[in-house]
Amino acid sequence: MKRGAATALTCAGLLLAAPPVAQAYQVDCAILICLAGGWPGSTECNEARSVFISRITPWPVEPPLQIWNCPLGVTYRPPEDENALSLLYEAVSRPRPTVPRPFPAVLEEVLIPRPEKDEMLSLIADYADDNGVADVDISGAEYDFVRSIRVYNVEYARQRESGDGDCRRSEKVRVGTYGVQGDFSWSGSSVASLPDAFKGLAGWGEGCPSLYRRAVFIDWTDYQGNYGFEQVDY
Template sequence: MLCSIRTYTLLAVLALLGLFIGAANRVQAQTYQIDCAILLCLSGGWPASVPCARARTEFIRRITPWPVEPPLQIWRCPMGASYRSIAPPNDPSRFYDILFSGQNRPRPQSTPATEHITTEVTILKLDDPDTRLLTKGLAFQLVQDRADIDISGPEFNFVRSIRVYDVRYARQHESGRDGDCNRSATISLGTYGTQGDFSWARSDPTALPDAHTGLERWGSNCPSIYHRSVFVDWRDYEGRYGFEQINY
């Protein structure tokens, strides 16, 4: 049963990516496309495909210094697009209902988040490039710096699982005068909140995941260490672990 759900999820991811990425040349709001692709590919464990390869490249580029950005900017993907007209059956804003329908339970209607800001975007129907789907006054309802629908449920834990460790520097050395071990480090941890909002907090070398390399001898005797890196890890929709590290 688990295998069939996994297969369904990956197929849904690939099919939906085709819907979004295939329409990219006909859509002016290009920034939406890559973050929707990152969201879908991350949830499916980065399936092997050209769209997912591009999405992962952008995901990693954003944490390549400098500056270090949120690797997933979920507020750029209009999941809860609101229209004042009846949406067509192939409306891309419904992709979450499709993606997570393998849970064998009805999914509640997406609840718009509060504190909306309105941005006018012109986008074209996927099946009719000559017809405007959104016109002036029929705008996406977007939320600044967080998802525009309620993603507090456990099915979106893969978003909140993303952690970004910005190791600005970590230095350990022995003082030549008195033999003391001098250690200093500046590390920030970036995490996602309940609604996909991203924030930074102070961290330290002991909090780095086991998969991180370069500070294994930190605190052991006093070998000379100087290390700088950005490390990101995550778990996909099914809980499988993944990570990337960039040293500089």
């Protein structure tokens, strides 16, 4: 394993083992290790997951993991003979549900003021452009879980049958992905590219059921390849 991976996992192992202290760690370091470990059930990982999801909740839509804010290059470096993976196993072994159950909307209990239609469409297109790269080399396979993160912003997707029997569809979808060194970028996408776990557009392009959806969807795989996702409808 590369030195950079050992640095990240060691930093995170110390984070998970320590009692919670406000602002005692960079939240993006917590997101990094908690994501890798499948979001183990700890106070720090619960907070990290909350930040991870809130960043993709409009508005604006931000990179959920901002690895450039985690100072990997200045953290404690373990001895060469220390196995950094043991720290990850410690994180994974913490109590958590056997199969984490993704939930469809993190704002289920929160009432959000609804702006007028034109204002809403303007807000939907609001994306944060803050970006950077990790301060150590994360190009190795041990960091593939970072590059697995995808953020789909379905600004709108409409399908309905017109009065003359034609099926009318319109959509605007963008996808955010991570590069080799953790840099985040947006590109155009489509409803057809949405993961199977996305809810609310079943039947798109098959017949013409009436459909309408606005949502942000994020998915990832952890260090061991386990799949996870969240969807926020708005």
